[in-house]
Amino acid sequence: MSRRKKIYEGKAKILYEGPEPGTIVQYFKDDATAFNGEKHATLEGKGVLNNRISEHIMLGLQRIGIPTHFIKRLNMREQLIRQCEIIPLEIVVRNVAAGSISKRLGIEEGQPLPRPIVEYYFKKDELGDPMISEEHINAFGWAAPHEMDEMVTTALRVNDFLSGLFTGAGIRLVDFKLEFGRVFDGEMQRVILADEISPDSCRLWDMESNEKLDKDRFRRDLGNVTEAYAEVARRLGIMRQNNVVAVANDEGTS
Ligand code: UDP
Numbered sequence: 001m002s003r004r005k006k007i008y009e010g011k012a013k014i015l016y017e018g019p020e021p022g023t024i025v026q027y028f029k030d031d032a033t034a035f036n037g038e039k040h041a042t043l044e045g046k047g048v049l050n051n052r053i054s055e056h057i058m059l060g061l062q063r064i065g066i067p068t069h070f071i072k073r074l075n076m077r078e079q080l081i082r083q084c085e086i087i088p089l090e091i092v093v094r095n096v097a098a099g100s101i102s103k104r105l106g107i108e109e110g111q112p113l114p115r116p117i118v119e120y121y122f123k124k125d126e127l128g129d130p131m132i133s134e135e136h137i138n139a140f141g142w143a144a145p146h147e148m149d150e151m152v153t154t155a156l157r158v159n160d161f162l163s164g165l166f167t168g169a170g171i172r173l174v175d176f177k178l179e180f181g182r183v184f185d186g187e188m189q190r191v192i193l194a195d196e197i198s199p200d201s202c203r204l205w206d207m208e209s210n211e212k213l214d215k216d217r218f219r220r221d222l223g224n225v226t227e228a229y230a231e232v233a234r235r236l237g238i239m240r241q242n243n244v245v246a247v248a249n250d251e252g253t254s
Pocket of ligand 1: 092101177
């Protein structure tokens with residue numbers, strides 16, 4: 001790792017300079033944080049699982065024509081990604097009430113929403129990522145109106161794709177968070193999907209039992225966090241067996 005220049009270290013990932021200009025190496029840590037960093041733990045194997053799950057999802061999205069920053073997985077914990085200028089927004093899509101919408105609007109967790117709801121949050125740790133409206137985004141110029149159109153359309157396409165993918169695995173996609181970045185393709189500037197899509201950024205419930213298979217296991221002290229992530233990977237066909245070691249052992253054969 002020391003051979004590479006660290007560009008940025010976040011709560012769950014580290015970014016290193018990539019081998020070619022315009023590329024970055026995204027390293028998945030085992031660290032988990034919640035409540036704006038107040039709660040912290042190391043969950044052995046989480047980074048390996050998120051690297052694989054996010055790769056699987058990004059490749060699936062690329063296959064249906066959604067541009068993403070993902071280039072290729074390098075090893076157990078790292079993937080090569082396209083450098084982009086991260087737009088300081090979190091785009092959340094919800095299908096079922098849970099978490100902050102339940103608290104804010106008094107809707108019981110588990111209540112299906114009448115239609116997918118798209119929300120925006122300003123990416124600012126110091127402020128605890130406050131919820132914002134399109135008015136704020138326009139007024140402060142955080143994203144241009146055509147970029148907003150692109151992000152919302154893409155977020156809804158991602159929702160359709162992921163809902164189908166997870167339904168096939170016996171999992172309900174409750175909600176998820178996306179981040180986007182700007183890239184230049186010749187003269188053209190456009191937005192692409194960035195960051196990761198994993199049980200850290202999605203709420204995933206078992207279709208039958210409603211058991212949580214996502215980061216809420218950590219936020220709410222439910223235990224067996226990595227086991228739940230491994231179960232998601234297993235059901236998506238990423239892992240042959242239901243254990244983290246299988247992911248590690250897979251490396252030589254994939
Ligand atoms: N989320 C995320 N990062 C954040 C905030 C939310 O990945 O900084 C995800 C979260 O895992 C969930 C969805 O976005 O899948 C909606 O989160 P919510 O607004 O309910 O916030 P929370 O209850 O997680 O604080």
